[in-house]
Amino acid sequence: MKHLNKIINGDVLKVMKKIPSNSVHLAITSPPYNVGKNYDAHNDEMDYQEYLNWLNKVWKEVKRALVPGGRFCLNIAPTGIKEFVPIHHDFTDQFRKLGMIFRTEIIWYKQTMLKRTAWGSFKSPSNPHIVPSWEYVLVFSKKQNKLEGDSKVADITKEEFMKFSDGFWHIAPERKRNGHPAPFPEELIYRLIKFYSFRGNTVLDMFGGTGTVALVSSKTKRNFIHIDVSEEYCGTAEQRLKNYFTQSKLSNLRKNGNAKSNGISKKLVISHEELSEVKAHSTT
Numbered sequence: 001m002k003h004l005n006k007i008i009n010g011d012v013l014k015v016m017k018k019i020p021s022n023s024v025h026l027a028i029t030s031p032p033y034n035v036g037k038n039y040d041a042h043n044d045e046m047d048y049q050e051y052l053n054w055l056n057k058v059w060k061e062v063k064r065a066l067v068p069g070g071r072f073c074l075n076i077a078p079t080g081i082k083e084f085v086p087i088h089h090d091f092t093d094q095f096r097k098l099g100m101i102f103r104t105e106i107i108w109y110k111q112t113m114l115k116r117t118a119w120g121s122f123k124s125p126s127n128p129h130i131v132p133s134w135e136y137v138l139v140f141s142k143k144q145n146k147l148e149g150d151s152k153v154a155d156i157t158k159e160e161f162m163k164f165s166d167g168f169w170h171i172a173p174e175r176k177r178n179g180h181p182a183p184f185p186e187e188l189i190y191r192l193i194k195f196y197s198f199r200g201n202t203v204l205d206m207f208g209g210t211g212t213v214a215l216v217s218s219k220t221k222r223n224f225i226h227i228d229v230s231e232e233y234c235g236t237a238e239q240r241l242k243n244y245f246t247q248s249k250l251s252n253l254r255k256n257g258n259a260k261s262n263g264i265s266k267k268l269v270i271s272h273e274e275l276s277e278v279k280a281h282s283t284t
Helices: 012-016 048-065 087-097 158-164 186-196 212-219 231-256
Strands: 006-009 024-029 066-076 101-109 134-141 168-170 202-205 223-228 269-271
Touching (some): 012 223, 186 212, 212 231, 231 269
Parallel strands (some): 024 066, 024 202
């Protein structure tokens, strides 16, 4: 399992074709929004239909990689104010056509209204603008709703379960960008991982950026697969993980008198060329 607990630097489609079928329990990602954001190694201004076609190929590979009952949590927001693009509807249509089960949508309330500048016709009904202060997390399952797992490794608390099952999540955006235009806040990823996976499961982020999904997966004792085309972002993700592993070892040393490793190898970043081809490639 050379891909497990690795930061894989490479094109998302080339890498995904090398991830074994039925090997991922939870996928969490936010794709590039195609609005001209300054990503390090991605064209964020494709023709819209080209953009949708490209992502549909990615979604097919994610579905193949998921185990039956595996979940896909997709963070997305409508784009544009003057020209509103309901991108979340288009993605939902894509997944349903792929045969994925649409489980729910979570409202991530970001409380960003204090910084707004686009009012449209201020104090007038002539042409006012609604500025989204929220994003969606769309949740899908492959083939079935139930994810098989041992209840002994279900590590969500009663308090967390009751809080997270309310689909309105008030979480501030991440302020430490680490060179990325749209990083996840750790709290958002923590909730998704604890609510939708068992300890020891494998969590995939195919647009991994600077590594928040990989980091929180490690903190919650899940395996991770991080994919990103940017060498710079992969380097940042590696450093964040190494910082955490170092702190974890020091904490174990203070508590237990030994600096036990968590089993993560020293070499975290690999290229897609280092992965083996999947022998039985299927889109089901």
